[in-house]
Every structure is written in structure tokens, then in C-alpha cells.
Amino acid sequence: MPAAALLMLALAAADPVGADAPSVHGQALTQQVQATLQSRLAARGSSARVEVPPGAPEARGAGAVTFEVGEVAGRWPRPRATVPVRVRSNGRLLRTLTFEVTSTDIRRVPVFARDYLPHTRADRMRIEDAEVDMSCCAEPTLAALPQTPLRLRRAVRAGEPLQAADFEPVPEVEQQAPVRLEVRRGAIILSAEAKALQDGRTGDRVRVMPSYATQAVMASVVGPGEVEIHE
Numbered sequence: 452m453p454a455a456a457l458l459m460l461a462l463a464a465a466d467p468v469g470a471d472a473p474s475v476h477g478q479a480l481t482q483q484v485q486a487t488l489q490s491r492l493a494a495r496g497s498s499a500r501v502e503v504p505p506g507a508p509e510a511r512g513a514g515a516v517t518f519e520v521g522e523v524a525g526r527w528p529r530p531r532a533t534v535p536v537r538v539r540s541n542g543r544l545l546r547t548l549t550f551e552v553t554s555t556d557i558r559r560v561p562v563f564a565r566d567y568l569p570h571t572r573a574d575r576m577r578i579e580d581a582e583v584d585m586s587c588c589a590e591p592t593l594a595a596l597p598q599t600p601l602r603l604r605r606a607v608r609a610g611e612p613l614q615a616a617d618f619e620p621v622p623e624v625e626q627q628a629p630v631r632l633e634v635r636r637g638a639i640i641l642s643a644e645a646k647a648l649q650d651g652r653t654g655d656r657v658r659v660m661p662s663y664a665t666q667a668v669m670a671s672v673v674g675p676g677e678v679e680i681h682e
Contacts, residue, residue: 478505480518480536481503481504481505483518483520484503484518484520484534484536484550484552485501485502485503485552487520488501488503488520488523488534488552489501492527492528492554497528497556498556498558499528499554499555499556499585499586500554500555500556501528501552501553501554502552502553502554502555503550503551503552504551504553515540515541516538516539516540517538517539517540517542518536518537518538518539519536519537519539520534520535520536521534521535521536521537521547522534522535523552526589527554528554528556528586529554529586529587529589530553530554530555530584530586530587531551531552531553532551532552532553532554533549533550533551533552534549534550534552535547535548535549535550536548536549536550554586555584555586556584556585556586557582557583557584557585558582558583558585559580559581559582559583560580560581560583560585560592560612560613561578561579561580561592561593561594561595561612561613562578562579562580562581562583562609562610562611562612562613563576563577563578563607563608563609563610563611563613564576564577564578564579564609565577565609566606566607566608566609567603567606567607568603568606569603569604569605569606570602570603570625570626571602571603572600572601572602572621573596573597573600573601573602573603573618574596574600576596578595578596578613581610583610583612585612588612588614590614590615590616590617591614591615592612592613592614592615593613593614593615595613596613597618599620600620600621601618601619601620601621602618602619602620602621603617603618603619604616604617604618604619605617622650622651622652622672623651623652623653623672623674623675623676623677624647624650624651624652624655624657624672624675624676624677624678625647625650626647626648626649626650627646627647627648628646628647628676629644629645629646629647629676630644630645630646630647630659630676630677630678631643631644631645631676631677631678632644632645632659632661632670632678632679632680633677633678633679633680634679634680634682635679635680635681635682636681636682643661643662643663644661644662645659645660645661645662645670645678646659646660646662647659647678648660648667651672651678652672653672653673653674654671654672655671655672656669656670656671656672657669657670657672657678659678668680
């Protein structure tokens, strides 16, 4: 139910009052909610701008009518959220209402220049600057592509901002990448080329396809691009 209708019901349920009872106009309530939320964001160093849709009716009570703006639940700022507003008359709680609010946080930040698939390495990407509504995103943005060997955790679309959470370290062995396979049997060591069939970090056991074989084998990751089998 819209906030305006809920507020009207709340006032109807309150003690009857005369026509000369104190009142607060709906516009004043909207402005109070917006100013309160904006002030809280500014205190946190956020540049986001808050909007509260108009439409709250005049509020009338048996005494001084006040409104207490609660906290937005969950991540804030974000494009759409709700905030509780407690309506009081002479200090007595009449009703708690829920108001819809929106926020925007337009900033110029680095974004992906094109779509990229998961596990694409950072050194194979292009970025550019663009204006983005950062209320969309909770993670910190990056000022540039990472210099250390990192790759994407997920698929990204062109125009999405660079976020630290989108990247992960490149494993020592990557799926579908060539690896050097060593087979150790006592004092004998045999080497062969192979292809990794899954990602693996040092100490992991992964499936690899030796160049001389028709079936995959399990091998231990011992270093970047290197696996071995002990027999």
C-alpha cells in the first residue's frame, strides 16, 4: 500500500482531533525524510543523492506531530530501498510507515571497454572511463587494471565498472592450458607435454591429458604450468 494511504489510515486510527489541531504538511514530511537520509550519507563521505517520491498527505494529531526516520536496511546507497518512518503525536507512537526512496551516485570511473568471459586475464583487457551510477555496486572500484597476474571471476559486460571483487589470482595451472608432465618412478623421470583439464593450485590434484595418451590421468600441481605423477 502506498505510504500516503498508510499515513491516512494511521491518522484515522488516532484519537479524534479538532480542525485546529497541529498538523505537518506532506511536503514537509517528504523533505524531512530526504534531508535526514542525505545528511547520513554525507556524514559517511558518500556522494550519492537521495530522492523521496512526493505524495505524503498532511498529518494531523492531538498535539505536536513528529516523525522519526529510521535506518535503511541492507546495503545503502542502492537504486531503490525502503525506510521506516515512525509517526508520533505528543510523543505517543501512532504508526510506523514504510517509505520508498531512491539514490543515484553518478561518478566517472574506469569501466570494461567490451564484454569479457570468466577467467580472462587482466593483461588481455581494455578499459575506458565513463560516467556510471555507482549506487549499483557495493564493492570498491579500481583505478586501473591490476598489474599482478589476475583474471576475472565472472563474465562482465562492456560499461561495467572495474571492481576488486571481479578479479582472482591466476592459478598455477589453468584449464585447457598446456602443462609439462613429469612421471617419476624411482630414479627414472619421464617428461611429456599435456593439457590441463581443470584449474589447479600448488598441491592440488588435477586431471590432465598427456600428448601420448587417449585417457586423462590425475597429477599433482607442483608449480606454474607443471604437474607430476609419482608411481
